[in-house]
Amino acid sequence: MTSLLRRIAAILILTGFAATARADQMDLTAAARSVVRVALVASNGAQAYFVGHGSGLVVAPDKVLTNAHVVELARDEKDIVIGIVPSEGKKSYGGRIIAYSPGNDLALIQMEDGRLPPGSFYAGAIADGQHVTAIGYPGTVDRAQGLGLKDMVEPMIAVKTGGNISSGRSGKAFDTLLHTAPLASGNSGGPLVDDCGRVLGLNSFGSISDGNDAEFGFAVSNREIASFLRQAGVTFLRTSAPCRSLADIDEAEAQRVAALAAKQDAATRASSEAQAAALAKAREAAEQDIIAARENMMALAAVLLALAVLAAGAAGLNYTQGKQKPTLWFGIGGGALLVGALAIFLLRPSFSGIEDRVARTGVESGAVTTIQTIGYDATGDNLCRIDEGRSRITVSPTTDVPLNWTATGCANGKRQYRREGEEWIEVASAPDDAAITVTRFDPATGALRSERYLVDADTLERARAIRARTDAGACTSDASALAGLARMQNDLRALLPLQPNERLVYQCGKGIAAP
Structure with a gap:
């Protein structure tokens, strides 16, 4: 067990360091899928012409947040319509x-x-000088590429520019974040995100420069945004988990596994030492018991032998006196005493029985013990709680997860897991979730780990087509259905990128979620 833990720790360290360089870019790419172009188009009946544009952030599947000044003309001019142009799709x-x-x-x-x-908002504290990225559709880039109206209303990847937070200064009219990520006309309404892709604010305006000064951007803070969205009745994603790379998570996990292995080594050594001490004590006690028993039996044999000699003497004396009956009884008694003395001497305990007595004493007293892991029985209702220290959280909520489990791998009466070694696995792509999720559960320990891959729209479409080809998501024990489940899961896993955007680690215990 200990050697296995060490191998796992080594693998985690190697894979963690290998993935360091890719983590941030993958998160920013995923965050950019929640950024849209907000286009204003006017029509005079026969013709449509481009009025202007800004950027926007999807805050609910059917709602987009942007700056008020981006859509101001659409409020005043009835002939102007708003177009939402996503970063991908058709x-x-x-x-x-x-x-x-x-x-x-x-x-x-x-x-x-x-x-x-x-997108998901970050609800924690923002550090002065931390790296940030502005995501949006700067008009300078559009003009440099010579884009026309037709291009402006077709899905296009957003532009990402990096900078740093410069805290301590805020706008007078409303709460803002000051930063150095380059902005241009068209970035307005786009998000400012951290290295995990969580939204820190909404870019609103930039500093005015004559070309010789450094330029700064101002983003509407999340405090302003949260209040606005709540008043509008919008439920939005938010997290306060710190931004940690998978490399950091893997290194911490490797250290945890190594510490667990060291703890088990120490416990094994302590158990061995305790067992050896208990055996030595039991052996010493057994030796003393056998020596005492031998001495007692030899003393008893000597007494019986002495009595036998006396009986023989009495028999001889009565014989010389012609007393036949007493002679007979003393002779028989002396013989019996002699036989008894001999039997007791021969049946005295042998030193070769010490080990047998040590073994019996050790088992009966509990002195000889082994370390045992008490298995968790996941069958029935479980409540799984997030372990933030072992998780990488970017967009997902961290609420408790109810799990009703059966011995055949059926979760909550509707999702079938497939056995893979000691664990059970599910690979899923839900219709309302822009991710492919790989979930592993170990019913013997209650450990639940969910890894989420925030993939692009084309990959999601292919994943959902794979899911649609089989009904393997329903709970079943049918062999052919389970074989179909295995094929479906393998096909989905073939679509996955090198590493996930999120890793959610839960520890399950007995219980049900509060109503």
């Missing part, structure tokens, strides 16, 4: 303003059709 969508707050430069757009993956 379609753009219409939108209408449902909340407007020029006081803190925020507006909320209801999409008329379609659903897009929402």
Whole structure:
């Protein structure tokens, strides 16, 4: 067991360091899928012409957050319509303003059709000087590429620019974050994110420069955004988990496994030493017991021998006196005493019985013990709680997860897991989740680990097509259905990138979720 833990620790360290360079870019790519172009298009009946554009952030599958000044013209001019252009896919969508707050430069757009993956906000403290990335659609890039109206209303990847937080200064009208990520006209309404892709604010305006000064950007803070969205009745994703790379998580896990192996080594040594001490004590006691028993039996044999001699003497004396009956009885008694003395001498305990007595004493007293792991029985209702120290959290909530488990791998009465070694595995791609999720559960320990891959729209479409080819998601014990489940899971895993964006580690215990 200990050698296995050491091998696991070594693997975790190697894989962790190998993945360090890729983690941030994968998160930023995933975050950019929640960023849209907010296009304003006017029509005079026969012709449509481009009025302007900004950026926006998907905060719910059918709602987009942007700056108030980006959509201001659409409120005043009835001929201007709002277009929501996602970063990927093949379609753009219409939108209408449902909340407007020029006081803190925020507006909320209801999409008329379609659903897009929402971004997640960071609710923790922001450090001065930390690296940030602005994501959006700067017009300078569009012009440099010579994009026309047709290009502006077709899905296109957003532009990412990096900088740092410069805290201590905020806008006078509303709470803002000052940063150095380059912005241009068109970035307005796009998010400012950390290295894990969590939203820190919404870019609103930049500093004015004559070309010789450094440029700064101002982003509407999450405090302003949270208040605005709550008043609009929007439930949004947020997390306060620190931004940690998978390399950091893997290194910490390797250290945890190594510490566990060392603890088990120490416990094994302590158990061996305790067992050896108990055996030595039992052996000493057995030796003393056998010596005492031998001495007692030899003393008893000597007494019986002496009595036998006396009986023989009495028999001889009575014989000389012609007393036949007493002679007979003393002769028989003396013979019996002699036989008894001889038998007791021969049956005295042997030193060769010490080990047998040590073994019996050790088992009966409990002195000889072994370390045993008490297995967890996951059958029935379980409540799984997140272990944030072992998790990498970017967009997912950290609420408790109820899990009703059966011995055949059925979870919550509707999701079938497949056995893989000591664990059970599920690979899923839900319709409303922009991710492929690989979940592993060990019913013997209650350990649940979910790894989420925030893949692009094309990969999601292929994953859902694979899922649609089989009904393997339903609980079953049928061999052919389980074989189909295995094929489906292998096909889904073939689509996965090198590493996940999130790793959620839970520890399950007996219980049910509160109503």
